[in-house]
Amino acid sequence: MANDYPIGIFDSGVGGLTVAKELIRQLPAEDIVYFGDTARVPYGIKSKETVIRFSIENILFLLKQSVKLICVACNTVSSVALPVIKNHFRAPIVGVLTPAVREAVYATQNKRIGVIGTPSTIKSHSYENLIKEFDPEIKVFSAATPLFVPLVEEGWINTPVTKDVARKYLEPLIKKNVDTLILGCTHYPLLKSVLQEVLGRKVTLIDSAKQVGMEVKKMLVSENLLSSTKKGKARFYVSDNPEWFTNLAERFLGYPVKDVSKAELS
Ligand code: DGL
Numbered sequence: 001m002a003n004d005y006p007i008g009i010f011d012s013g014v015g016g017l018t019v020a021k022e023l024i025r026q027l028p029a030e031d032i033v034y035f036g037d038t039a040r041v042p043y044g045i046k047s048k049e050t051v052i053r054f055s056i057e058n059i060l061f062l063l064k065q066s067v068k069l070i071c072v073a074c075n076t077v078s079s080v081a082l083p084v085i086k087n088h089f090r091a092p093i094v095g096v097l098t099p100a101v102r103e104a105v106y107a108t109q110n111k112r113i114g115v116i117g118t119p120s121t122i123k124s125h126s127y128e129n130l131i132k133e134f135d136p137e138i139k140v141f142s143a144a145t146p147l148f149v150p151l152v153e154e155g156w157i158n159t160p161v162t163k164d165v166a167r168k169y170l171e172p173l174i175k176k177n178v179d180t181l182i183l184g185c186t187h188y189p190l191l192k193s194v195l196q197e198v199l200g201r202k203v204t205l206i207d208s209a210k211q212v213g214m215e216v217k218k219m220l221v222s223e224n225l226l227s228s229t230k231k232g233k234a235r236f237y238v239s240d241n242p243e244w245f246t247n248l249a250e251r252f253l254g255y256p257v258k259d260v261s262k263a264e265l266s
Contacts, residue, residue: 003226006067007220016074017186023212071216073186101182113139113141115127166191166194
């Protein structure tokens, strides 16, 4: 039965576990297959063509695992590749942009939203365009914040260096008086406390993982694909260096992962 097939989720590496964690929490009966493209991470500085090619290969890998739905956890892929490739696959595909934008548009009081993400995400203007579709009156201020990814992977969360970097990156957005900030990258939810400290308590941070989980659930219900099993299992695949992924995974998930396998992409 297709209902008992797993949900596939992929990211350029380990960061997508922030979304996987939420899927596992909200949909405990579902099996999950996670793929992290650790051989080719980071995607956030790559060209559109390259991100599209990698994304197609990742989706094909997940489809070989007989997944019933694909969740694109990576903001760069959701921004750059998803609009182009989405309709080329029969499986339902959920990205991270729409859930985040919907929440941000709802949250803003002064109609001034900030977006931070990788250079490729920001260059694509995907968040900005989508926000304008929801409400053309909203002003969007974006900033590429690439140093946050290695800082999180290094485990430097509440350190003076990270705070300095956050101040430098966020200063222009603070000057623009944004009251809502979209965390447009898989890694940034781990920096929430630092970002909130730098921005002040009045700015609402939008971490889309929870909304993405709800979107996936809604899609499974509407496609009549909810699992009938009682307790789901999660399997993890990477394209390189399972040890590296295993070591970092706990920071993102909050608990250790076992059995990370190396996947062969064809
Ligand atoms: N997963 C990426 C994103 O959310 C960040 C890491 C990368 O650059 O690949 O945009």
